[in-house]
Amino acid sequence: MKALVENFDIFAPRLVDKEEYFCAGHRACQGCGEALAIRQMCKALGKDTVIANATGCMEVISTLYPTTAWKLPWIHVAFPNAAAVGSGVEAGLTALRRKGKIADRYVKTVAIGGDGGTADIGLQALSGAMERGHDMLYVCFDNEAYMNTGIQRSSATPFGASTTTAPAGKASFGNKTWKKNLPEIMVGHNLAYVATACHSYPLDFIEKVKKARKIKGPTYIHCFSVCPTGWRAKSEECIKLGRLAVETGVFPLYEVEKGKYRMTIDPPEKLRPVEDYLKPQGRFRHLTPDQIKIIQDRVILEYKKLQNKIKCSKSWDELAK
């Protein structure tokens, strides 16, 4: 896998759609991982897709009236309701196709939102849409805080990160809670496909989007999206930070297909120390060695929990036999 990615220039044209559906000229920050991830996602989805976008960075930077970066049909309504809007889009397309009012061909509905719009204010709408079984892929682009409003903590903000509403100070080490495990909440909705992904592993992400696209029913992908602005990191280190998150075990890349867990990007035999990932980021700059140790221990525990699931889980098909 590593060798393949290093030769991306040679392989990419054959593996990835050359068409751009999320175009250049948008207003994302330099080194924005989320914008890159959206571009990759669109290439995997292809033309026959409708996007329902929650309010957030990606909506704001891509559709400043009268311009748009979207070549795919796109709809935005508000912050907490991308999954509900997507539900309506899916129902509308289904009814209109059945009634012969639109072309008789399959169009995939995809709802997207940031971690705030997904794990916090949009969680109810997401849970409802997934539970109802809409034929819809939901992709959460997780940059671990409310970046659009200025780096406030969300329930996806990691332990110890300094944000503008969970700042590090004389009496505080920053965010005091552990990141909410949204993929696991989605697994709890009995989805046929749940995966984690990261723009730093484009082929892995694209494969997962393609896989989810093919499934008729609700699916979920949680895409770790590096935000150099909010993480107080260098723009040029965006891709590197995504890789470090995976190599340290902070954000493992796996998929859960019909209940069966599988690691899709094998991390190194021995995980790199979390320090390698934390150090280049200003948001963790204040952490003491003791606090880093707490994070290290938790990362290893979570990683073991995941490995255990990978070892023990069986697919529904297998269990039904």
Next chain:
Amino acid sequence: MSKRIGMEVAIAAAEAAALCRFDVAAVYPITPQSHVAEHLSDIVADGRIDAEFITVESEHSALSSAIGAAGTGARVVTATSSQGLMYMHEVLPIASAMRLPIVMIIANRAVSGPLNIWNDHTDIMHERDTGWISLFAQNGQEVVDMTIQAFKIGEHRDVMLPVNVNMDGFQLTHMVEPILMPEQEEVDKFLPAYKPYAMVHPDTPVSMGTLAMPEFYAEALKAKDMAMAASRKIIAQVWKDWEKQFGRKYEPIEAHRAEDAEVLMLTMGSMGETAEIAINELRKHGVKAGLLKLKLWRPFPFEELKKLTKNAKVLVVTDRAVSFGGPGGPVCGEVKAALYDEPNRPKIVNYLIGLGGRDLTISDFVDMMKRAAEATKKMPAEAYEYYGVRE
């Protein structure tokens, strides 16, 4: 020909929406709207119309899904009440800004604090300025007629705005009334197939619901207001078409014995029928009383009101909602604004009545009319009065 049937009004409202062959319904149950939700799902479950029914997990998602579906070009209906309408609030002005002609049936109900499930008009008053056309029905027949009219009004290319049809919770929703239910062919003739302006579909890719900086935002609001203004003409035309085909006349303000009336009363919703009996009683006793029933809350019929009140000495405005610390009830505020520039405007008395389902009898309306005539002798009177409410 329409058949005269006895039907619960909430069910009749759902039947009317079905006659419009909606493509998608997204509804969350709430008292006293729940029979609308249930019956819409019955209609879809029985395959009586070809549609999708989304059992959303909240009202916020009900309207959000409705917007998503309307965005694809579907004809969409939703329904709610009270807390549910307020829970949707965030999305209401977005639906109108996106110019999606969704129809929402509202079972008007008091708003919590304290919890109360009975009828008044507080819920819709909170949504007054969200850019929706608001129709007010006084009986079951009007609920049916207005639901069908709502699609035609909202979908007109000069309008493209969402429309809500207001019916009093319980007083109307749970009442079995005789209704002339139009036949499918009649509705098909009246209401053409919906031709959406834009559709989120790969064959017609658009970006819907974009961000507007200060240099464009105000234009978007002005465009919405212009559409609202343009809707006056379309509403009149749709009502004329309706009268021509079905023989039932609709006006923004329905006047009853108002022409030579010295004391006029203005009502909205189902209480108009009770007030009408009171007016007839007063007439029997030689009081020159008249009644104005407001059917169109947004756009507000300023010109019609001016015309109808120009000979009256006293105008009693009834409000089933409160504007705390304001000039009186929300309807009265509008009425006063409408008549401010009139050289011969009537004296206005405002009663806040029927709050949270407080019963209103014929004698209450007679009493209000009499007291209003007295009150105006020593003007300026109190800005408003909670009629029959304990200290």
